[in-house]
Amino acid sequence: MTASLLTENRRADAIERARQAYDSGRLLDDLTRRIGFRTESQNPSQADALHAYLADEIAPTLARLGFTYRIAANPTAERAPFLIAERIEDPSLPTVLTYGHGDVVRGYDEQWRAGLAPWRVTVEGDRWYGRGSADNKGQHSINFAALGAVLDARGGRLGYNVKVIFEMGEEIGSPGLNEICTLESTALAADVFIASDGPRVSGERPTVFLGSRGGVNFDLTVDLREGAHHSGNWGGVLRNPAIVLAHAIASLVDTRGAIVVDGLRPPPVSDAVRRALADIELGGDANAPEIDPEWGEPGLTPTERVIAWNTLEVLAFKAGNPDAPVNAIPPVARATCQLRFVVGTDSAHIAEHLAAHFARHGFTEVQVCVTRTAAATRLDPEDPWVDWALRSIANTTDKKPALLPNLGGTVPNDVFADTLGLPTLWIPHSYPACSQHAPNEHLLGSVAREALGVMAGIWWDLGEDARRIVEARTASSEASAPHASVIE
Structure with missing residues (x-):
């Protein structure tokens, strides 16, 4: 048997071992236990559950895989701790950093349909119900x-090092994540970042995304x-703040939802991004909403509008009391808006761009507050x-x-890409x-089983290829770096 065939057979064995975690019920058992932790980071009363998930669940799991932890x-949010772990086989080997979050959004227990509950796993056909089943437990x-399966298949040695940063506050905006990664930059130093969050483009198609759109939330008042x-006594002579605000918002986008403020628009879509998105169809799954083909930036496909472009949305709008309106002109109107944006957008000056736009159009009463x-x-x-x-x-x-150049939503990828300076791969x-x-x-369940094999292949192939890729990237970086002139 040739060496390449032997390696291929051992890789296949690792993948089969990983799939056995699904077939044997071990993955379901693990997920059932983990979903039982009520880790609602949005609920301050669940702070103990956030700590317990790390101490009683994740730490023992990593210890069994040979990690120290x-x-x-958390330097900014006490109730949302972090776990830092490492498995070092040899400091000279390549190192991968991975990530996860154990917190979830509120359970909304009473809103689940009959027979389901957020804090237990219920299996119905291919669906495993439970809060955190998809995000991120x-x-x-x-x-x-999958990492455990590869360790078993390789006889306990991966051929590279693994580090972990695990947080319990992602659903409240990852407070302290950037600060802890800055403080622990040496401990978290690596050659590549590989983690999982967010959705595939469809249940049937494995996906890789390389970052995420950014987001700016802002209030207009x-x-x-x-x-x-009283609207009968004063209507027609008092300026209505709701009408003023509605016109101000309408001045930001045209009638089909395309952004018209230059400072809020991104640079043109690159050819590389267009090629990556060319064969990706948006919204193909059951239960997906029907896409409006006439909405958004003209000249782009629906996928390009979500992944490669900026979008401005009104998330909430309030004036008066919508649930019990009275015959009165309200004194105040307020809207919460959001700009999702791609790399190259002048995001640092969103408030200035908005204020200048409103001033040019005479909306001097509109106050802008980035939140x-x-x-x-x-x-x-x-x-x-x-x-x-x-x-x-x-x-x-x-x-x-x-291949998605970036996710349409937002994950804290900037911490790993910018603060830690790592190439980032997300495999949802x-x-x-x-x-x-x-x-x-x-x-x-079908995606979970396929994903076990996908990740076993990834963890296996790192042992075969990581050193070569790290050396190639280093050589390329050195070749492209400017050379200092020599003065004799």
């Missing part, structure tokens, strides 16, 4: 199970006077790690994986119609 206090459970005034910002990130689609990951997944599944194990953050959240 420590639980670190199911995903990191798959990754750890028109506050004109104290108190409301939250997350950066946009994107690994170069032509980076060697990208081709490596796509080849690994295709080899495992016999499918062409989808959910799908768009999983009811993430909503009642009846679920993981697809």
Whole structure:
């Protein structure tokens, strides 16, 4: 038997071992136990559950895989701790950093349909229901199970090092994540970042994404006077803040939802991004909403509008009392808006762009307040790690994986890409119609089984290829770096 065939057979064995975690029920047992932790980071009363998930569940799991670990206090949000772990075989070997989060959004227990509950796993056909089954307990459970299978298949040695950063506050905006990664930059130093969150483009198609769109949430307020005034006595002579605000918002986008403010628009879509998205169809899963083909930026496909472009949305609008309106002109109107943006957008000056636009159009009463910002990130689609990951997944599944230059939503990828300076690969194990953050959240069992094989292939192939890729990237970086002139 040739060496390459032997390696191929051992890789296949690792993948089969990983799939056995699904077939034997071990993955379901792990997920059932983990979903039983009521880790609602949005609920301050569940702080003890956040700590317990790390101490009683994740730490023992990593210890069994040969990791040393420590639980670190959050420098900005005490109730949401971190776990930092490492498995070092040889400091000279390549190192991968991985990530997960154990917190979930509120359970909304009473809103789940009959027969389901957020804090237990209920299996109905291919669906595994439970809060966190898709986001993110199911995903990191798959990754750890696959890593264990590869360790067994390789006789306890991976051929590279693994580090873990695990947080319990992702659903409240990852407070302290950037700070802890700055403080622990040496402990978290690595050559590549590989993790799982978010959805595939569809349940049937494995996916890799390289970053995420950023997001800016901002409030627009028109506050004109104290108190409301009778609409019959004063209508027609008092400026209505709701009408003013509605016109101000309408000035930001055209009638089909395309952004018209230059400072809020991104640079043109690159050819590399267009190529990556060319064969990806948006919204193909059951229960997905019907796409409006006439909405959004003209000249782009629906996929390009979500992944490669900026979108401005009104998330909430209030004036008066919508639930019990009275015959009065309200004194104040307020809207919460959001700009999702891609790399290249002037996101640092969103408030200034909005204020200048409103001033030019005479909306001097509109006050702008930015409430939250997350950066946009994107690994170069032509980076060697990208081709490596796509080849690994295709080899495992016999499918062409989808490549998203960035996720349409937002994950804290800027911490790993910018603060830690790592090439970032995300391999999601959910799908768009999983009811993430909503009642009846679920993981697809078929996706979970395929994902176990995908991740086993990834963990295996790192042992074969990581050193070569790291050396190639280093050589390329050195060749492209400017050379200092020599003065004699």
